[in-house]
Amino acid sequence: xxxxxxxxxxxxxxxxxxxxxxxxxxxxxxxxxxxxxxxxxxxxxxxxxxxxxxxxxxxxxxxxxxxxxxxxxxxxxxxxxxxxxxxxxxxxxxxxxxxxxxxxxxxxxxxxxxxxxxxxxxxxxxxxxxxxxxxxxxxxxxxxxxxxxxxxxxxxxxxxxxxxxxxxxxxxxxxxxxxxxxxxxxxxxxxxxxxxxxxxxxxxxxxxxxxxxxxxxxxxxxxxxxxxxxxxxxxxxxxxxxxxxxxxx
Amino acid sequence: xxxxxxxxxxxxxxxxxxxxxxxxxxxxxxxxxxxxxxxxxxxxxxxxxxxxxxxxxxxxxxxxxxxxxxxxxxxxxxxxxxxxxxxxxxxxxxxxxxxxxxxxxxxxxxx
Numbered sequence: 001x002x003x004x005x006x007x008x009x010x011x012x013x014x015x016x017x018x019x020x021x022x023x024x025x026x027x028x029x030x031x032x033x034x035x036x037x038x039x040x041x042x043x044x045x046x047x048x049x050x051x052x053x054x055x056x057x058x059x060x061x062x063x064x065x066x067x068x069x070x071x072x073x074x075x076x077x078x079x080x081x082x083x084x085x086x087x088x089x090x091x092x093x094x095x096x097x098x099x100x101x102x103x104x105x106x107x108x109x110x111x112x113x114x115x116x117x118x119x120x121x122x123x124x125x126x127x128x129x130x131x132x133x134x135x136x137x138x139x140x141x142x143x144x145x146x147x148x149x150x151x152x153x154x155x156x157x158x159x160x161x162x163x164x165x166x167x168x169x170x171x172x173x174x175x176x177x178x179x180x181x182x183x184x185x186x187x188x189x190x191x192x193x194x195x196x197x198x199x200x201x202x203x204x205x206x207x208x209x210x211x212x213x214x215x216x217x218x219x220x221x222x223x224x225x226x227x228x229x230x231x232x233x234x235x236x237x238x239x240x241x242x243x244x245x246x247x248x249x
Numbered sequence: 250x251x252x253x254x255x256x257x258x259x260x261x262x263x264x265x266x267x268x269x270x271x272x273x274x275x276x277x278x279x280x281x282x283x284x285x286x287x288x289x290x291x292x293x294x295x296x297x298x299x300x301x302x303x304x305x306x307x308x309x310x311x312x313x314x315x316x317x318x319x320x321x322x323x324x325x326x327x328x329x330x331x332x333x334x335x336x337x338x339x340x341x342x343x344x345x346x347x348x349x350x351x352x353x354x355x356x357x358x359x360x
Contacts, residue, residue, distance in 0.1 A: 104271060189296070226293060
């Protein structure tokens with residue numbers, strides 16, 4: 001019991017910066033929802049049900065464009081394909097005997113940033129630690145959405161914009177220490193970053209892809225490029241034992 | 250955009266977000282034995298996280314130059330294994346300062 005408490009506490013402490021990063025993001029989404037014609041109640045429920053910035057941004061864009069239900073579904077499914085990858089990896093790092101209820105709650109909080117933080121831990125990820133990490137960011141997510149809906153001028157716009165760097169820094173802090181220790185991860189990060197830069201960052205290439213695959217092209221590209229890079233690394237450097245080995249190689 | 254439309258949209262967003270996160274956690278509890286698949290899963294998150302970062306980090310509304318600066322600072326600090334709060338706070342503050350001087354710097358560089 002005592003261990004449970006301290007793991008949860010440790011998680012809350014480590015998850016705190018993510019929550020701070022989410023505040024302006026949730027706030028911005030709330031402002032966008034309110035200006036786009038969402039009612040207060042539906043906008044807040046949307047935020048509480050879907051703990052995802054990318055997903056919400058795209059869902060709102062699609063709804064503002066009066067897309068059909070089918071195209072909203074397909075686009076969001078493609079955008080969320082990466083969740084399957086991240087949750088599969090997380091599932092390998094959780095203890096097998098973590099209860100169903102805890103898994104159902106953990107699933108709610110497995111955002112890109114929370115995943116990025118928790119995999120920094122060596123060995124198995126304790127469920128209570130994960131629950132601690134996701135608690136404040138989820139709370140901040142809700143508060144940000146409410147405040148964003150109510151007031152559009154509370155936080156100076158420049159600060160909101162600059163704070164989005166915190167979310168990117170989160171991803172950097174997850175990848176860089178790992179690639180420092182492991183050559184395969186360095187290879188994977190450089191290759192997938194390069195592929196992503198070419199396919200999404202270079203305008204003419206990106207336009208061709210959008211013509212071929214439609215608006216959700218960048219999500220397909222993200223998933224395909226990632227699988228390609230990781231598959232090459234998996235062929236060259238097969239991992240013998242559990243996941244924790246590559247991190248400490 | 251009427252109310253029913255919004256609510257159905259919200260439900261679609263919820264289903265696609267939650268189920269893609271929840272199903273693997275519920276149905277793939279056992280450690281995977283296949284070496285290739287295990288290796289693939291060990292490397293994939295780093296590939297996904299990197300491709301989410303690049304090129305978006307340079308395209309955010311704070312501008313290209315502040316983006317590059319914040320990006321480099323965060324990489325250096327993370328490489329030196331500074332604590333997470335330091336990485337996040339310093340790179341964000343640097344980005345903010347660069348943002349304030351962005352137009353001056355750009356014109357000094359001749360853009």
